[in-house]
Amino acid sequence: MSTGSSPSSRRNSFRSESFSDEKDLELPPEYGCLSIVVLGASGDLAKKKTFPALFNLFRQGFLQPNEVHIFGYARSKLSDDDLRERIRGYLSLGKGGSSEHAEDLSKFLQLIKYVSGSYDSEDGFLLLNKEISEHEIAKNSQPGSSRRLFYLALPPSVYPSVCKMIRKYCMNQYDLTGWTRIVVEKPFGKDLNSAEELSAQLGELFDEQQLYRIDHYLGKELVQNLLVVRFANRFFMPLWNRDNIANVQIVFREDFGTEGRGGYFDEYGIIRDIIQNHLLQVLCLVAMEKPVSLKPEHIRDEKVKVLQSVLPIHNEEVVLGQYEGYKDDPTVSKDSNTPTFATVILRIHNERWEGVPFILKAGKALNSRKAEIRVQFKDVPGDIFRCKKQGRNEFVIRLQPSEAMYMKLTVKKPGLEMSTIQSELDLSYGLRYQDVVIPEAYERLILDTIRGDQQHFVRRDELKAAWEIFTPLLHDIDDGKLKPLSYKPGSRGPAEADELLSKAGYVQTHGYIWIPPTL
Ligand SMILES: NC(=O)C1=CN([C@@H]2O[C@H](COP(=O)(O)OP(=O)(O)OC[C@H]3O[C@@H](n4cnc5c(N)ncnc54)[C@H](OP(=O)(O)O)[C@@H]3O)[C@@H](O)[C@H]2O)C=CC1
Numbered sequence: 001m002s003t004g005s006s007p008s009s010r011r012n013s014f015r016s017e018s019f020s021d022e023k024d025l026e027l028p029p030e031y032g033c034l035s036i037v038v039l040g041a042s043g044d045l046a047k048k049k050t051f052p053a054l055f056n057l058f059r060q061g062f063l064q065p066n067e068v069h070i071f072g073y074a075r076s077k078l079s080d081d082d083l084r085e086r087i088r089g090y091l092s093l094g095k096g097g098s099s100e101h102a103e104d105l106s107k108f109l110q111l112i113k114y115v116s117g118s119y120d121s122e123d124g125f126l127l128l129n130k131e132i133s134e135h136e137i138a139k140n141s142q143p144g145s146s147r148r149l150f151y152l153a154l155p156p157s158v159y160p161s162v163c164k165m166i167r168k169y170c171m172n173q174y175d176l177t178g179w180t181r182i183v184v185e186k187p188f189g190k191d192l193n194s195a196e197e198l199s200a201q202l203g204e205l206f207d208e209q210q211l212y213r214i215d216h217y218l219g220k221e222l223v224q225n226l227l228v229v230r231f232a233n234r235f236f237m238p239l240w241n242r243d244n245i246a247n248v249q250i251v252f253r254e255d256f257g258t259e260g261r262g263g264y265f266d267e268y269g270i271i272r273d274i275i276q277n278h279l280l281q282v283l284c285l286v287a288m289e290k291p292v293s294l295k296p297e298h299i300r301d302e303k304v305k306v307l308q309s310v311l312p313i314h315n316e317e318v319v320l321g322q323y324e325g326y327k328d329d330p331t332v333s334k335d336s337n338t339p340t341f342a343t344v345i346l347r348i349h350n351e352r353w354e355g356v357p358f359i360l361k362a363g364k365a366l367n368s369r370k371a372e373i374r375v376q377f378k379d380v381p382g383d384i385f386r387c388k389k390q391g392r393n394e395f396v397i398r399l400q401p402s403e404a405m406y407m408k409l410t411v412k413k414p415g416l417e418m419s420t421i422q423s424e425l426d427l428s429y430g431l432r433y434q435d436v437v438i439p440e441a442y443e444r445l446i447l448d449t450i451r452g453d454q455q456h457f458v459r460r461d462e463l464k465a466a467w468e469i470f471t472p473l474l475h476d477i478d479d480g481k482l483k484p485l486s487y488k489p490g491s492r493g494p495a496e497a498d499e500l501l502s503k504a505g506y507v508q509t510h511g512y513i514w515i516p517p518t519l
């Protein structure tokens, strides 16, 4: 394997480098026969994200060929080789596509087996269980000590029946060190009631410790960095509150439309697709109090408290948009009221954040692709340098692309004159960490699932609190009480969104733009 060091040494070093104390995580042993089952293996997510993440873990030695087997499961009639050919093109060979990597690829593909079956009949799941058991026997696994990971890369409508089948036919006996874990993809429901119903159905079948509700934004490097930056640095502690911060923006922009996913998207819209989950999760990490420890439950307790402190949304603090041409997609309804853009202001009713607007903004088919957190500070009191003219201090965390953290600040313009300009303190990851390859979010999260670390997964009460915030607004949109404004593809979205921003107190710095530094 081409990792430069032996696979097992890489795996152990991953654990020891992690900043969590192992006793905080109460991790079970990380060995024994491991079967990873990708349900919906014929689909889009599986080929674009799940299998590539598994391949990268394999290449780095986190999946050991003598322990692991990977099963694809779906209704499509495919052979093992058909599935391998389908995903081959999505498995990156790394820099230069060396022959060493080509060897890894072929070894990885050989670990994959395909089982065809439906999502609600016992035949397919009996067959799947038989295949998994044969693999476990071949690896001399002690009964009860094997690990079975089921990744549901499927439409949520089939989660209940699939989970019933797994529960009935495919469980590991976890009386020894083994386990069965289920990863479910978003969207977890469409509103509070449907999410609660889904949670109740899955909750009857599995314990919360077995369920991993994935939100891939929680696996992004700079999102994972948020707690460290906030709670390991003295700088931020006294500043991170309503006395100093004027407003916080959490922004997601894509420069392409719903391409190929119009049917799915039209049922959900940008609030359910991005804001209720990805951006709200980021908000929790920006706004939460310091947890008692790094134990997943302590962190998630604090996230729930933030969500429960969010006040009901005022519809006047919402701007919706739909890009021109969205309805040309034949899978989208001709009279669709679905927003492809939204700006929503959330207000947190607690001692730290009273009066500070949290502006969540997401849009498709805009003029750029980026995701960032922008914390804008208040004006300097008793200003003697005309700082206001230069623009406010901002702390920006660029989640993607070009991961970075930078602070916009006013400095003396270099030279003989005593004048000021706006500049930045810049930690651009591409420049500072040149030798580090930032892992894909899915890679990290799948590894967490194998390790039994639920910190970066959404707990049931978190999910409920998140739906409580957005359900009234979503129902108003579904009922046509709120209509999206039209905007041009490739634009900033509706102009009304910028007006709302300035009404909320955001002060834009004109004439200043941060350019990611290049090597
Ligand atoms: N694609 C993406 O980029 C992302 C997807 N997700 C989520 O991941 C999950 C999977 O997404 P994606 O791969 O795009 O979905 P797909 O539409 O590609 O579906 C995955 C597989 O599920 C089966 N399937 C599709 N529709 C149905 C149906 N109505 N009933 C039963 N089976 C069906 C098909 O397999 P077969 O017919 O062979 O059984 C299909 O190959 C979803 O929950 C999605 O919201 C989350 C983030 C990003």
Ligand SMILES: O=C1O[C@H](COP(=O)(O)O)[C@@H](O)[C@H](O)[C@H]1O
Binding pocket: 216, 254, 273, 274, 371
């Ligand atoms: O979950 C989703 O995320 C993607 C954007 O993910 P990113 O990691 O590229 O930022 C989005 O395109 C998709 O609509 C949504 O379902």
